[in-house]
Each structure stands twice: as C-alpha cells, then as structure tokens.
Amino acid sequence: MDTNGILESIQSLSAKKIDSMYLNDFLLTWHKSEDEIVATFQTAEILRSMRKNNVSCRVFDSGLAVSIFRDKSTRTRFSFASACNLLGLATQDLDEEKSQITHGETVRETANMISFLAEIIGIRDDMYLGTGHTYMKEVAQSVEQGYQEGVLPQRPTLVNLQCDIDHPTQTMSDVLHLINHFGGIENLKGKKIAMTWAYSPSYGKPLSVPQGVIGLMTRFGMEVVLAHPQGYNLLPEVEEVAKSNSRKSGGAYTRIAGMSEAFKDADIVYPKSWAPFTVMEERTQLLHAGDHYGLKDLEKRCLENNKQFIDWECTEKLMRTTKDGSALYMHCLPADISGVSCESGEVEASVFERYRVPQYIQAGYKPYIIAAMIFLSKFKNPAEKLTELVNQNHQNE
C-alpha cells in the first residue's frame, strides 16, 4: 500500500462499527464482532504500510505498556515490545519474582499499582488450565474498577498474549497471513483448513492455539476440520463456539479421526502438537500442589502415550494429498522438525523448509496485530487518528 492506498483503507475502516472496542480488552476473538475482527486486520495492515512508507506511527507521547509473562516467550515478547515501541509506549515487565506480590497482595491491588501511567497490559498465562483467562478477566475488572473509582486517570486495556483458552495475537496473525496469501478475506470462503494434532517428543503444550484456530477460522466461511488422536480433545465450549461460528458464516466445522482424511484436498494445513485436555487438568492440580514426583510421573506417562501417535507427522506424502498437492503449511512456531530439532516430530524437514519463508512472514504480522489491538482500544475515533498521522507526515516532508 502507498499513501493513497493507506488513506483509502482508513476510509473503509471509518465505516466499521467498532465503538465498543474503545477502552475495551482483547481477550477472546469470539467476543469480538465481525466488524471488530476485520477492523483489527485493516488497522494492522495500515500500520504496517505506514511504517514501510516511513510514516510515523507514534501516537503516544509517553505511557507504559506493562507485560506479565507467566510462561516463557520469545516471539510474543518481542512482538509486544515492537508493537508498543512503534506506537510510542515504553514496555515495563512485571517480573513477579522481583515484585512484592508474594507479600499477599490481591490481584486487584497489584493491577492498580502498576497502572497509574499504564496504557496497556499484555499478559501471557497459559500454563494452568482454567486459570489464565480467569486471571486476565480479574485484572481487567480491577483496572476497570480503578478507572471508575478515579484511582486510574486512564483505563489501561488488556491484550491477551496467550491464555489457557485462546491465543488471539497468534491466530489473528495467522488469518492475516491467509488474507494476504489468498488475496482477500472474501477468498477464504470455502477454503478447507485442517487443524490437526501432530506428534512431538515434548509434553504439556497449551491447547490455546488449536482452540484459537477453530474459534476464529470458522468465522470466514471456511471448512474447518479438526483431527486428533483419541483423548486429545479440546475444550468442549470452544468446539461449541466453532460450531456456532461456522453455522453463521456459512462454513463448516467437523471433527474427524485421522490426519490423512483431514489433509485430503485441504487448502491449508496446521499440524501442531498439544497436550490432552485431561493431562493439562491433572498437571494443573499437580503444579498447584507442588507435587514434583507426580509431575515427573505424569510427564513419563504422557510422553509414552504420545509415542503411540508418532506417525501423526506432516510428511511430504501427506502434503501431496492436499489440494493440488500444494496446501499452505502453517505453524505458530517453534515447530518440532523431524531430524532437526528432534528425532521424530510434527513435520518433515523438507516440508518445513519449503514453507519456511511464508511461516516467517506469517510470524511477522504479529507486532502489527498487537499494535492494532492497542490502537483500536485507545482511540475513540481510530480512523481520524490514523488520518492525522498520515497528514502530519505530509507536513513534515
């Protein structure tokens, strides 16, 4: 997009009904309307094009973006830092070990104490099933209350950087990748995507990516197929979301038993490992109980169980069965690549390598998706603000 394209896209954005994104959080994609989802893609692309055209995206003169990472992170951490930096915010990590949180203070108190000058709070909390999303809601309610009570001069908004239920910054980047790959959101209609489990020699991987994928991809009239070995079910309520979405969007959502059936004639494949839901529940209990022996035992049992399904691998042979033998391969990264990062893993090395560049491009959308989420939650009239930025640049030239 050049400057004219940007201004046209801003024009289209201004027609979207997105009032309730203002001062609101981005926790689960299925809590956002069609217009809100599309506006997020548009804003991400506008910001990306602005940067490419050397138009400053700096809308904040000052302000903190607080990050809370309760699990390890490389790409999301850097994407969040990049997004905030692009808009003019300084990131400040809440390292719970270096804080006084263990002093017994409440979530409500901490949430307010870190937010006096915070515009944004980004949280990753995906380790404990049933707690990540709950924690985010508690933080969101706390700062909402603080804002209402006059404690906080502004309402910091939350961005879910991965919880136990959804991983919206990932899946929104995934869809933006599909939009650009297939030449428009309207072209997603009728496309078949296979979200399948794949074998990995590790255990305890969150369910948020496959859940997020079926919860989001079903909104664009796609044929979403989920396949996994017995026992590796996703949260039933998210499957309900997928079913409901697909009915509304004129697409389809089906769960089938095998990887080969899922791959057949697929336009897109997303083979990825995750832990069985029941294992995650048991793990959560053991972690809370601090039962290290139990955890070791669970890991052992789980890895052995995984091994039964070692043939769930995205191979060249399987890829040949997809639409024209050339489905788009996707992964949230890092992938377990057979013969590269492990002996047997989620994907054959030659498949991964062939799709490496598109993969990396897909990952590159994340900073802009996050920036868009921030932007739309902080400006009452985002289209006006974006126009202001573009015009300001013209004056500086």
Place this chain on the structure above:
Amino acid sequence: MDTNGILESIQSLSAKKIDSMYLNDFLLTWHKSEDEIVATFQTAEILRSMRKNNVSCRVFDSGLAVSIFRDKSTRTRFSFASACNLLGLATQDLDEEKSQITHGETVRETANMISFLAEIIGIRDDMYLGTGHTYMKEVAQSVEQGYQEGVLPQRPTLVNLQCDIDHPTQTMSDVLHLINHFGGIENLKGKKIAMTWAYSPSYGKPLSVPQGVIGLMTRFGMEVVLAHPQGYNLLPEVEEVAKSNSRKSGGAYTRIAGMSEAFKDADIVYPKSWAPFTVMEERTQLLHAGDHYGLKDLEKRCLENNKQFIDWECTEKLMRTTKDGSALYMHCLPADISGVSCESGEVEASVFERYRVPQYIQAGYKPYIIAAMIFLSKFKNPAEKLTELVNQNHQNE
C-alpha cells in the same frame, strides 16, 4: 487544575527558594528546606495536572534513568519507571547479578561506569540497617566526583527509593494525599496523626516508613504520636529530627505506649508493622555472615515475639475512637489484612476496604512525586521550564 491553574501554580513555584535542589540528590526529607519540600508537592501537582490536560511533560530528548533495586519492589519500581517515562527518560535497571560488580570493582567505579549518559539514579537499599543510606551517599559522592573530574558530562542525581533510614518517595506521596484530602497544606496544622506499630505474621519489615513519617509529618504543625510495643524503637537520631521539627513547626511529637491512646481523637492513623531495630541489626550481621541457621532462628524468635502483640490491630472498634469516628486510615501498601492476606494482621478487612480507594489514590501520587524530584534536580529554573512546556502545548494546538 486547568491550564490557568497550572500557570498560577508555576508562578507560585517560581517564588520558592530552591536553588540548592539543582544538581542535588533527594536522600532524606529532613535535609530539604520547607521551600524545597513545598516546591516538590507543587511540581508533582503541576505535572499531574499537565498530564491530565494532555500537556506533554517530556523534557528530555534522550537520557537514561538507572535503577538499582537491592530489594523486591512493585509499586516503587513502576512509579519510578512511570515518572522517568513521563519526562522522556529510558529506565535501565542495574541487575547486580548480571553485572561484573562481583569482580571486585568499587562503588565509585560502577557509579561512574553506568552514568556516562545517565540523568538519574534511583536506588532501593533497605535490607541492611546502617548500609542503605551510606551506600547512596557513596554513589552520590562518586558521581559528583566524576562530574567534577570531567568523567561525566552531566551530574546524574540520586533519588532515594527507600533506604534503611527514610522512604521519601512514599512519605512525600502520603503528605500530598493529606494536602489534597484536607484541602491545603495549611490545614494540616493541628491535625493529630497516629503512627503506630501493628501486628504482622511476617518479620524483617524495614523501619524506613515509620521513621520517614515522623521525620516528615512533624514539619507541618501536626501532632504526631508514635506508638509501638516495647523493643520496637525507631532510630534515636530520627526521633531527634522529629522532636526538632515539631518544635520549629509549632506541632508536637510524642511517643506513647499504647495503640488505643494513640488512636484517640486522631485525624489520621497509620498502623503498620516493622521489625525491632535490634532485630534488624542482628539480621544485618547474620546476613553479612551468611549465617542461614542464625537467620532461621532469628525469624522464629522474632515471629514468636511479634505474637505477643497480636492485638495491635487496626479494628473498627479502634477506628470509632478517632476524631468523629472517621480518621483517615493510611498505609504504604501492601497491608497485611486480617482474613484476607493472613489470619491476623495489621488491619481489619472492613476498615481496609472502606479506605481502599483513598489508599490507592494515595499510591497514585508516587509517580508524580518522583517526577517532581527529578525535575527539580535537573533544571536550574524549573518554573521557566514548566512554563515553556505549557506554552509549547498551546502552539501545538
């Protein structure tokens, strides 16, 4: 305050005699003159109002604000980061574990090495009695020397983020809260404040808050009453400061034995736990000696000793004995709340909850107090600089 109010307040600030704050540190409140203390409150309120009115407070084009946290911190860490960010400085934490400081280099050397482009150094060092303030003075002297010798192109100034003696960013925020609560600094005259010990099931809490409170609150003509169990004395030299202050300000400073007498007819109560001075001394020696067994034993003895005074709790019953039964409850947070963060603690849950919002508002002054301390130490004519910022904003409109 609107823009006119801000300009009036700047006018009043310009009349204050604050020359010696320039390029100077903020270590202990009692080393600052009346004018300097009042100027800090004024500047904090000016900056807070500027931000509220969308007037940029960014006075630094670049520059580092170095933080050194030798103890855990949430609110002070975020307050410091917020204050620096507001003024345009980037915070850089000196993590002593990730540095080469253990290589045997001197405080003087480290202080200079981190300061080549540093405008501000914020230090929290409250763990060891007799060392925190001493360390800060050493750092201050080192950078002063470096500046005089031409090693440092600018003089980074120090802000005490809590030492073993005082906690000025906390107590200055506390007083600013009182000023706003009672409608002016002149209205503090004659008010009775009860700074009292309170029971907590933890041990080793620093003395800097109660010391800072009696060292500062005695300057405004208040009736400051200190109450604590036998053996929980504060540093004698700080009590001397309190006595001297109260004489000069026309107030009073008294130490009394019991909590109930202290609360009687009080306008403000500040019940908070701290460790006995002698325990902190013993602890400092044991920590330096690395005597883990001795520390465990001390903790046990100390917790048992604390338990004798489990009835030192801020209850509804006690609150009813205060002035009109409605004294302002204060705490530096996080508080040990009975039945919430512990079984028996410093304060009854219903009392805390009733004062929760004012508490949080009180905590919200800290970023602006820190920003004011920085501002006044870095600009020779702060009133002129503030006027410039306000006028600049008018031009941009």
Place this chain on the structure above:
Amino acid sequence: MDTNGILESIQSLSAKKIDSMYLNDFLLTWHKSEDEIVATFQTAEILRSMRKNNVSCRVFDSGLAVSIFRDKSTRTRFSFASACNLLGLATQDLDEEKSQITHGETVRETANMISFLAEIIGIRDDMYLGTGHTYMKEVAQSVEQGYQEGVLPQRPTLVNLQCDIDHPTQTMSDVLHLINHFGGIENLKGKKIAMTWAYSPSYGKPLSVPQGVIGLMTRFGMEVVLAHPQGYNLLPEVEEVAKSNSRKSGGAYTRIAGMSEAFKDADIVYPKSWAPFTVMEERTQLLHAGDHYGLKDLEKRCLENNKQFIDWECTEKLMRTTKDGSALYMHCLPADISGVSCESGEVEASVFERYRVPQYIQAGYKPYIIAAMIFLSKFKNPAEKLTELVNQNHQNE
C-alpha cells in the same frame, strides 16, 4: 568541538569511502578499511560533541535494539543502552532463559523472530573459544537472508559487544582515547605500546581484549609489543593480522618474553590478565560437556599456574622505566588492583589511582563508539544525516 567544528568534521567524514558500512555488521576491526575505522572515530566524536552542544542525536522515531548477553556485563550493557537511547532506539534484552530458545529452534529462526522491528542486534558471547564469533556470523547471515527473502522489512545490523576473538567496542574506545590524549591519530605513529599479560587471582578471562588490541593498534604505525608468560599465547591467526597490519602501516609488531623489556621506553602500557588459549579450549570442552568436576579441577590447576607469574604486576618501579617515566596506563576495567580488589593483582594501587581519571574518560568513549557503529550501518549517507540533525537544531533555536 562547537557547532562549526562539528560541521567541519562532518565535511571531512563525507570524503571517506564508507559505502560498504551501510547495512553491514561490525564484528572484527580488521575487516574494516582504514577509512571505515577513521570514520567511526569521527562519527563518535561528532555525536559526542552534538550531545555536549545540546544538539539532538535522535534519528530513529521508533525501533528496537536487541541485546543478547551471554556473559555478565556492566559497562558494555550500559554503553549499549546509552548509545541506542541517544539515537532513539529502545533496547530489548533477549534473556535466553525467559525465551523458548531451548524448545529446539534454530539460530536462524530466533534471529528472524526477534528482528521484525529491530534496527540493531548487539551480542556479547565471549565464554566459549571458537563459538562467539561463529554465533555472531550465523545471526548476521540469518537476518541478511531474512531481509533478502522479504521476511524482515529492514536489515538489522550486528554490533559485536565482545566475542572470543575481538572486542571492537572496547579497543576502538581505547584508540579514541589515545587519539585525544596524543592530539590526533597521526601522532600515534611511532608510539610504543606494551600489551602485556598481568597476574590476577581469577581465571578464565577472555583473550578478546589483548587480541583486539594487537589487531587494531598495529594499524596506526605504532610499535606494538606483546609480552606474556609461556603458554599464555593468543590466537595465532590474530597475531598474523597484527604482523600484516604493522607491515602495511609502517609500524612494528613484536612478541617478547618479559614485562620489563616490554615496558622499557613504552609510551603506553596495557597490562591485563587473560587465560592461556589452551585453558580456554579445555574449558570450552568441559563447559559443553557439563563436567563440573573437571571445571573445578581446571580452575585449581589454572590458578596455581597463574601464581608462578605473580610478579607480572604493573608497579611504580616498572612505570618509571617507561618513556620519561610517564607512559599512559590503560585497562579495559575492571582491573584487579593489588591491595584493593585483591591481595596481589594486575596493578599497584598507586599506579591505578594516578591514572583513574583518564581510565574513566577512556571508558566514557564507548557509548559514542557504539552509537557511531550503529549510525554508520543504518544511514546510506551518514554525513548528510548528521548535517540534517545539526541544521534541525538551528531551526529549533
């Protein structure tokens, strides 16, 4: 330099042939041409003078500077943070423990994932002989490939913050110190510098400083003398570089056996401890094997071996044998100072103290050297960009 001096220096810079610095990395000084080395000194001095004259050096509106520290660091960490901040970049540390790197992802993948909005990557990796420089090259190739493939919208450039072979930000600062001390780069011609080993009660110190010194100082027609005990050899390929350099520059490079001969009539002395090359190799193998017993044993043997050479100390007596008894003493800091940071070390306390201020001034060049390396790699026409910054400032006045 005043503004006129700055503009003159920019004029001189514009005549240098430095095209290949654009979008290029700074890994080893001997991979840079004479013009490139000199341009780096000039740019560092221009930026330093600009800051002194309150001319903003902020050339980036946004952008990350990623740092990867695989070894402890104080001064380089703060120098890098200062340099990036001066130019308008926000530093983001890649803490490998908090990342998913252990998930088995490749260097290529991580390098791209952290670089979507990164302008600069600074790396310290000096612990393992034979790996630091190799790792940096791999990162550089990865982001070059990502840039070529369209994954990265800009080419982040690498700055070597110390590897196993060279320490260019240190040695370039050292030479800038010499240039300012002796009144011009042309005055270095014929000066004798003694790079000598010195005793230290620690072990495992990297070879990158002495190697960097002989690899860089030999370029200015200096007489570079290296002295160390038997077995403390440097990498043979770096000695070859030194020989070749000295031939081209009309200087000399010689290795001699003793400290006293090296110091004789020297204009500059640089006495510093390092580990024998063979020890570093053994250590690298033991570290990779996780052989803690072997490492303990190696340390013991190595410290005992060191002790044989406890008389390799920079004493007042030795200093008197230098040119006019007043050679310039240099060290990369922190030094092991006898009677201060250890019983017996690299240098007598009185020698160190006499040269303390010049030492600190020398260290103070590092932020500007790093800023210059960044600047020259990110702007196609650095002289034009610098002129723009100076003129912009005039308009603002």
